[in-house]
Amino acid sequence: MEERIIFAGFGGQGVLTMGLIITYAGxxxxxxxxxxxxxxxxxxxxxxxxxxxxxxxxxxxxVIIEATSVxxxxxxxxxxxxxxxxxxxxxxxxxxxxxxxxxxxxxEVYEVPANEIAxxxxxxxxxxxxxxxxxxxxxxxVKMETVLKALPEVFGKGKEHMMAINEExxxxxxxxxxxxxxxx
Amino acid sequence: xxxVLMKGNEALAEAAIQAGCRHYFGYPITPQNEVTAxxxxxxxxxxxxxxxxxxxxxxxxxVYGAGGAGARVMTSTSSxxxxxxxxxxxxxxxxxxxxVIVNIMRGGPGLGDIQxxxxxxxxxxxxxxxxDYKLIVLAPSTIQEMADLVQEAFDIADEYRNPVVILGDxxxxxxxxxxxxxxxxxxxxxxxxxxxxxxxRGNREHRNVINSLYIDxxxxxxxxxxxxxxxxxxxxxxxxxxxxxxxxxxxxxxAYGTMARVAKNVMNIARREGHKVGLIRPISLWPFPxxxxxxxxxxxxxxxxxxxSMGQMVEDVQLATECKKPVHFYGRxxxxxxxxxxxxxxxxxxxxxxx
Amino acid sequence: MAVxxxxxxxxxxxxxxxxxxxxxxxxxxLVAEAxxxxxVLDKAIGVASVGCSVFAYEFFNCDxxxxxxxxxxxxxxxxxxxxxxxxxFTYQGDGDLAAIGTAEIVHAAARGExxxxxxxxxxxxxxxxxxxxxxxxxxxxxxxxxxxxKAEVNGYPIRMSEMLSTLEGVAYIERTAVYDVKHVIQxxxxxxxxxxxxxxxxxxxxxxxxxxxxxxxxxTPVEALKWVKDQMEPYYPLGVYKNTLEEVK
Numbered sequence: 131m132e133e134r135i136i137f138a139g140f141g142g143q144g145v146l147t148m149g150l151i152i153t154y155a156g157x158x159x160x161x162x163x164x165x166x167x168x169x170x171x172x173x174x175x176x177x178x179x180x181x182x183x184x185x186x187x188x189x190x191x192x193v194i195i196e197a198t199s200v201x202x203x204x205x206x207x208x209x210x211x212x213x214x215x216x217x218x219x220x221x222x223x224x225x226x227x228x229x230x231x232x233x234x235x236x237x238e239v240y241e242v243p244a245n246e247i248a249x250x251x252x253x254x255x256x257x258x259x260x261x262x263x264x265x266x267x268x269x270x271x272v273k274m275e276t277v278l279k280a281l282p283e284v285f286g287k288g289k290e291h292m293m294a295i296n297e298e299x300x301x302x303x304x305x306x307x308x309x310x311x312x313x314x
Numbered sequence: 315x316x317x318v319l320m321k322g323n324e325a326l327a328e329a330a331i332q333a334g335c336r337h338y339f340g341y342p343i344t345p346q347n348e349v350t351a352x353x354x355x356x357x358x359x360x361x362x363x364x365x366x367x368x369x370x371x372x373x374x375x376x377v378y379g380a381g382g383a384g385a386r387v388m389t390s391t392s393s394x395x396x397x398x399x400x401x402x403x404x405x406x407x408x409x410x411x412x413x414v415i416v417n418i419m420r421g422g423p424g425l426g427d428i429q430x431x432x433x434x435x436x437x438x439x440x441x442x443x444x445x446d447y448k449l450i451v452l453a454p455s456t457i458q459e460m461a462d463l464v465q466e467a468f469d470i471a472d473e474y475r476n477p478v479v480i481l482g483d484x485x486x487x488x489x490x491x492x493x494x495x496x497x498x499x500x501x502x503x504x505x506x507x508x509x510x511x512x513x514x515r516g517n518r519e520h521r522n523v524i525n526s527l528y529i530d531x532x533x534x535x536x537x538x539x540x541x542x543x544x545x546x547x548x549x550x551x552x553x554x555x556x557x558x559x560x561x562x563x564x565x566x567x568x569a570y571g572t573m574a575r576v577a578k579n580v581m582n583i584a585r586r587e588g589h590k591v592g593l594i595r596p597i598s599l600w601p602f603p604x605x606x607x608x609x610x611x612x613x614x615x616x617x618x619x620x621x622x623s624m625g626q627m628v629e630d631v632q633l634a635t636e637c638k639k640p641v642h643f644y645g646r647x648x649x650x651x652x653x654x655x656x657x658x659x660x661x662x663x664x665x666x667x668x669x
Numbered sequence: 670m671a672v673x674x675x676x677x678x679x680x681x682x683x684x685x686x687x688x689x690x691x692x693x694x695x696x697x698x699l700v701a702e703a704x705x706x707x708x709v710l711d712k713a714i715g716v717a718s719v720g721c722s723v724f725a726y727e728f729f730n731c732d733x734x735x736x737x738x739x740x741x742x743x744x745x746x747x748x749x750x751x752x753x754x755x756x757x758f759t760y761q762g763d764g765d766l767a768a769i770g771t772a773e774i775v776h777a778a779a780r781g782e783x784x785x786x787x788x789x790x791x792x793x794x795x796x797x798x799x800x801x802x803x804x805x806x807x808x809x810x811x812x813x814x815x816x817x818x819k820a821e822v823n824g825y826p827i828r829m830s831e832m833l834s835t836l837e838g839v840a841y842i843e844r845t846a847v848y849d850v851k852h853v854i855q856x857x858x859x860x861x862x863x864x865x866x867x868x869x870x871x872x873x874x875x876x877x878x879x880x881x882x883x884x885x886x887x888x889t890p891v892e893a894l895k896w897v898k899d900q901m902e903p904y905y906p907l908g909v910y911k912n913t914l915e916e917v918k
Binding site: 337339363365367368369371372373375376377378379380381382383384385387401402405409512513514515516517521522523524525526527 | 681710711712713714716723724726730731732733734735736737740743744745746747748749750751752755756772773775776
């Protein structure tokens with residue numbers, strides 16, 4: 131098993147954190163993991179992305195060109211990374227902030243209105259957790275229970291008050307996928 | 315403590331502290347800023363010294379002062395900063411002051427960019443500063459290896475009384491991987507006491523002088539021979555490399571650092587497609603590992619050196635193979651990652667007898 | 670027989686390599702005597718710079734490090750941060766300290782680095798044969814100002830003591846001269862004060878000493894001493910520029 135994932139969006143949407151949570155959870159499950167962020171001046175308010183590999187084997191290139199999954203939180207990220215998904219791979223689109231349909235027909239597309247769900251929950255900031263819930267449910271790259279274990283480690287002290295809503299957001303995202311599959 | 319998830323820059327800083335480094339002097343530069351930030355936070359916790367210098371020029375000279383005074387000392391920087399340090403590095407080598415210098419390389423020349431690149435191979439392995447000297451240069455390719463080699467680097471520096479360079483790149487500095495600090499791979503060494511350090515004379519009979527000035531040519535010549543005896547010892551004892559799938563290989567990829575990880579992926583793909591491909595990964599860039607090439611040169615059709623530069627290590631591979639077999643090169647500068655598809659294509663060409 | 674005069678233990682037996690009439694020798698002796706009298710020779714670590722005093726590590730009878738041109742304050746910083754209870758000093762000329770090493774001296778002073786700097790100002794680059802220094806006076810002829818230093822071409826000489834004394838981190842700065850006995854005695858007092866400032870952990874201290882270079886100035890030693898008094902001193906006034914010592918002796 132080797133999952134090569136790109137998380138992309140605006141700086142501030144928490145895409146680096148999404149990647150970190152998966153990386154941390156992968157490590158907790160004893161897999162080989164690697165997390166590589168984009169970095170540089172463009173990060174401040176601009177686009178941000180990270181490359182995450184979760185593998186049973188030694189992790190090779192930390193830079194992902196052929197992604198098994200791509201998660202895009204905004205339109206520029208879809209434009210940039212749609213082509214990175216391998217045939218048969220998965221593309222997760224935050225439809226709240228993406229105003230076009232993906233063009234690829236050889237991949238599985240998951241449409242998640244992450245911002246809308248987050249605002250229903252009362253906090254727009256957890257849109258990334260909604261998306262992450264959907265991503266974990268659809269890919270099974272790590273177990274949801276491991277993600278819950280990873281959360282406090284990644285967020286650290288001072289974010290305890292966010293734990294409940296983060297977990298709720300993860301559940302909502304996962305539910306969306308479960309319902310999607312059952313209606314197919 | 316189990317494995318911890320850390321950025322390369324943070325892991326190398328923590329590894330230095332665990333190796334007993336209590337003095338760090340540096341200057342901010344991307345993409346190694348996490349080292350300075352980490353040191354600024356951790357050094358006071360362990361009773362050490364973190365000092366932000368006014369320039370890399372000053373930082374390396376503070377390293378010279380502290381190393382000469384007997385401390386385990388480190389600095390870290392990225393490519394343009396290392397250029398500024400060259401003067402001090404020459405003095406460190408000349409005066410035989412041990413220290414660890416980390417270069418998290420970025421694209422050049424000039425201000426270049428801030429993406430991980432490998433354009434400073436020549437600068438690190440062939441001099442960079444003035445005069446006849448050598449630096450021991452170690453190139454990790456994972457965050458765990460970064461932690462391992464940083465700890466080893468301090469011991470090597472002390473054993474040889476010589477600066478040791480950790481040559482990484484922006485990618486290794488920025489990426490996160492799990493690190494196990496408890497099971498660090500380290501060579502057992504009997505490190506000599508630093509009887510030469512300027513600690514204040516105290517009851518010592520003689521004065522200790524840290525110096526690289528020998529105005530009398532025959533005396534300087536002798537000093538140079540002393541240095542080169544030492545470098546010869548390093549060439550015998552400090553060569554490190556990894557060989558993968560080389561036993562039956564017809565084509566061997568050669569790469570170091572981050573590039574070796576990409577190369578390993580490509581090797582696996584090529585193997586699955588039925589090509590007999592191996593990998594040589596130099597870990598010590600100086601002394602450069604010649605043995606793996608001596609062992610394989612008769613059996614292979616050719617080597618493919620891949621670098622995140624326009625081709626620097628490739629020259630050492632040509633020397634090591636004595637040009638007995640074709641040494642091909644593929645690289646991209648500026649922090650662009652050489653394409654696996656191009657590497658595969660070239661492997662097929664070499665396997666098909668391309669010269 | 671009673672000992673009337675004894676060489677300071679602060680100097681080795683290596684003969685000085687300075688030109689006849691050059692006052693580097695006097696300044697070396699003052700620094701050495703000051704260290705001996707303060708009882709800090711066994712814990713002193715000196716930093717030699719680049720210039721005529723490049724061989725200072727041969728002469729001072731304590732642990733020494735030789736530094737690259739201008740970098741002595743950075744090297745001294747490294748040493749002091751390893752051995753905060755030792756007495757660390759640099760011995761630098763005007764080219765070293767006020768030209769190539771400007772950044773290092775300014776930032777060592779700004780940090781209040783607890784070191785002592787002996788700054789020898791002889792208004793030219795002595796070792797390389799007498800070129801213009803940052804301290805060369807307007808009108809002064811040197812190898813690289815053969816028609817005299819012109820302000821419109823080379824700008825103005827830098828007064829380092831005045832400049833550095835504006836910095837918060839500075840504990841003690843005094844400019845002195847050694848052209849006659851009275852001033853030699855005062856210079857030694859100043860150097861002792863600078864070391865005292867360090868021993869009292871007050872911060873950065875520097876003693877600027879106006880010095881001669883008869884060889885490159887093309888003068889006899891006596892003429893050179895007079896030139897310091899008549900030409901240099903008016904532009905570089907002697908005196909204490911900053912003093913935070915608890916008690917000045």
